[in-house]
Amino acid sequence: MARNKTYPDFDAAVADIPDGAVIAIGGFAGPGTPYNLIAALARRGAKRLTCIANTTGGAHKPRMPDIGMLVENGQVAKVICSFTAATRASDVLPFTKYYESGEVEAEIVPQGTLAERLRAAGAGIPAFYTPTAVGTELAEGRETREINGRRYLLEYALPVDFAFIRAARADSTGNLRFHRSQRNFNPLMAMAAKTTIVEVEEDILPAGAIDADDVHTMGLVVHRLIRVPPPPMGLWTRKREVAR
Amino acid sequence: MARNKTYPDFDAAVADIPDGAVIAIGGFAGPGTPYNLIAALARRGAKRLTCIANTTGGAHKPRMPDIGMLVENGQVAKVICSFTAATRASDVLPFTKYYESGEVEAEIVPQGTLAERLRAAGAGIPAFYTPTAVGTELAEGRETREINGRRYLLEYALPVDFAFIRAARADSTGNLRFHRSQRNFNPLMAMAAKTTIVEVEEDILPAGAIDADDVHTMGLVVHRLIRVPPPPMGLWTRKREVAR
Amino acid sequence: MSWTRMQMAERLVREFQDGWVVNLGVGMPTMIADVPMGDRDIIFHAENGVIGYGAVCAPGTEDLNLVNAGGQNVVLNPGASIVHHADSFALIRGGRMDVTVMGAYEVAANGDFANWKLKGAKGGGIGGAMDLAASAQRVFIMLEHRTRDGASRLLPRCSLPITAAGVVTLVVTDLGLFAPLGEGFALRDLAPGVTLEEVRAATACPIIA
């Protein structure tokens, strides 16, 4: 377990991502979002990507690196997410116009189904049934099944090539800890991915520094770690640091 | 979150378990096994139970309270487990003869499928596909499906009335911590059960004493807590304490 | 006279029972966490895996890595716990939410409601709404009784794509509290100064008083 998975910088960590890759990007409303890895992927310029995330990015200012930015950069073929538009008509997401015009494809998935499809991919479960979305437009033409008197929709696993995630703390073997709601999709995406790349907010600890009972994501599914440089050198370590 | 879920003793905690209940019992090779709750259920005497556990109990001495004991007590109609017999022919489980003679029904389930069926029950997933057991006697006559060129078996969720589990530490709201391999099936059974009853090895802590990031099983799915009295008053706090 | 949004929140909170687990959607429902619960022990669950959160933080006291479903920085109550998204939605689909409170564009007498896609849009914003609507024990909807153009948001059937079918338990609007009854809504409570006739005039389906 002694292998050190630390990478020197964000660009090195994404240097082998090919055109056409499936990238899952963690985060929910800020916490746990791997801003530095998204920015590195924009610099790398890989194209025809499929991006999986809860949203394509917010309508907030200042703008943070997000999927919308990769879309504007011409790198994205398809997005799988639970929002292609904001629910409030007054909030306009940068992504929405690309989707509405047909420039980028999108698959809109209920958030719990998105989480469960990622979990299934990581768990070797190719498909499962869920009550979510039954009777809605999303279920039209799709396979359903009645089990114990209730109708369920068949959903398939969502395997991932590269997961981009952000954690509070890591040891050199890749064991991770998240702080508070930073956890969100991140553990699932790490489980679902062939290669998991993590930006870490604190210095990377020696193996064993995180007690075995306290690990949120096991190093077994984590491949590359990059320390987020402390401000002011670091980019986007926290929303506030950008907003200042 | 201030509700105190502490019960005075094991008998009070199982006093409402009716005949015919489905009981899931945690533990793997000792750690995490709720010996005191099993003993209380034997005293309670509820009948026609369905018991879900990895095993029905070991062939070891001294004998610990186990499902085999409930079977000998005439309380069990059916067992769902991954072992009805030991794999070594020389180890004879007390349960095996009851099953071989037809006195008690058994459903033998691969351990990972057992875990996933419990997880599914807790997660509102009524059924899922798994590669496990395809092509074996266990799949005979059952529904399979080819997905992306591989064949999978359909498995159903396993809902539970009462989960018996054992934890190292709890707060009064039912948040739990397990120590090392004590975790095993316990978090899944708590999620799958209508009522979760926990024997706790340490004094029950005030709400908030376990940091939110350090909770293994959330109090939301935990209903009753009983402190295992410290030896010599307590029963079976650890194998060693019995063996001495 | 009618209810303000805070009064709508307060009216719904009167329906909460001791011990309930409550999920609050984005928008108007987030106000509910600020309403005093008296001696009732209520646990708030946010879809992003935060169990047992409380009020929005005072400025300067925020933990920037802790947000509720609406992205607000909130405090944790004693006994709080954090889980990942799959476990969070396991609790939702597993039926552990006693109630979910959501905003909506439309709600129908047959218990359907719509809150994810606007007319003519290609996509929309589902978030956790479909999972919550399908599996919570009760679905409470908060919405203005009428659109800005004065059209009723309470309808015989939804005109927009629905979020879930036949799941709505209670609806609070600025005019009153309602329960879908199939062909119309039962009136459960009237906002002060609002008359039954005003409600009927504002509603596109029968109101059973």
Place this chain on the structure above:
Amino acid sequence: MSWTRMQMAERLVREFQDGWVVNLGVGMPTMIADVPMGDRDIIFHAENGVIGYGAVCAPGTEDLNLVNAGGQNVVLNPGASIVHHADSFALIRGGRMDVTVMGAYEVAANGDFANWKLKGAKGGGIGGAMDLAASAQRVFIMLEHRTRDGASRLLPRCSLPITAAGVVTLVVTDLGLFAPLGEGFALRDLAPGVTLEEVRAATACPIIA
């Protein structure tokens, strides 16, 4: 002459590659954790959710709440982590085991093997064997070449109910190391002092040398 059980374990360990995640079944395979790995970095996974364990504890140093799949009290190596059973088998089904090493009653030239149910028994002991066999990247089997009655445990087809179909990668016995080839086994290595003729005489299907 032939290999002892420890030598069988050592022979299999020579096949391990640096960085592998290895799951060890109950019985003979547990010995593998005691074999020196040299400079190879090997992670042992136990089905009960223990990732990164090491040797069996010296008496008196045990943590009684920490066991491997065989119920032995083991130590944790630096970087170890603990997960619950669903996550442990998620890693297994998810293909994260580079190899699983299991005992067996029989192994067949077509890659089937049997290790859960004895002849004439109504039930058996599956444990995690079917999950591991179906989803590990490689399945290594350790078993005595012959039964106590001298019958071959390497067969054209299994006579007992199988654990998984067509999954076996390598088989180590007291006589040698073998790989199933469909109608027979390829001989990969011979125990010292054992001849090809002896192996052929002890085996109920062709041995391809």
